[in-house]
């Protein structure tokens with residue numbers, strides 16, 4: 001414990017010396033979340049990254065998040081404790097594939113989830129995150145075709161909520177969320193009949209959650225499809241004693257702090273993102289000592305992507 005406290009004090013000291021703000025995603029290890037200046041979902045962290053007054057941002061998250069921060073604040077130094085922290089979802093579409101798709105649908109508006117590379121963002125009209133995807137799609141005129149990428153489950157969720165028919169969805173997925181399956185969810189819902197269900201829209205089981213509600217297995221108002229930030233808002237207000245959580249397990253830390261009287265249970269406790277967990281306490285310390293890994297985005301590419309990301313941070317809560 002003393003070692004942990006010393007580590008945290010050293011991280012804070014070095015961050016101050018570097019004039020750095022430390023941002024951490026809700027899926028990071030608890031120690032990383034606890035030492036960060038801000039913890040949040042993708043949208044909240046993008047908004048903070050665009051706004052911070054320090055000259056350096058240390059992004060404890062995955063690479064596309066740090067890249068997004070660099071796109072929004074090109075004049076700042078953006079560091080990530082381990083640049084190998086990728087994302088299987090961002091890897092599920094390449095810029096050349098998107099260009100081919102666009103060529104097949106001239107005139108379509110391209111909506112990309114923020115979980116994409118800077119190259120893909122440069123070919124995008126408007127980015128979204130899981131917390132504002134519905135509002136982003138609703139902001140596009142009804143008669144305009146949409147190419148939505150790369151997550152098929154988030155796409156299906158948005159299509160269901162908006163009723164949008166002229167929306168084409170890329171068949172990508174996140175290996176962590178796709179792996180949380182409907183059988184596990186149904187079994188847990190049966191074992192905990194009074195629990196609320198919080199399901200991230202990237203989950204393969206999001207449809208099963210709605211199916212359970214449709215069948216009356218779980219009352220409608222107990223099933224909530226939410227971004228990680230939305231889960232925290234819901235937790236602060238819930239009257240439930242127990243909540244089943246279908247997302248990456250790092251989320252449980254913030255949920256337990258937000259609502260200490262509620263029992264939060266992972267639907268699948270193996271749903272851990274190995275990329276998020278590359279940001280170890282040792283890696284964060286090294287990052288602050290050595291000033292690396294620095295994130296660079298080609299200036300022309302950043303200019304091309306900035307419009308799409310700026311539109312994203314202006315929409316939704």
Ligand code: 13P
Nearest residue numbers: 041042129130227228229
């Ligand atoms: P949120 O946008 O809900 O934070 O989810 C992002 C995500 O899945 C990053 O892996």
Ligand code: SF4
Nearest residue numbers: 087088089174176273
């Ligand atoms: Fe990417 Fe999935 Fe990890 Fe999120 S949880 S960073 S979408 S691989």
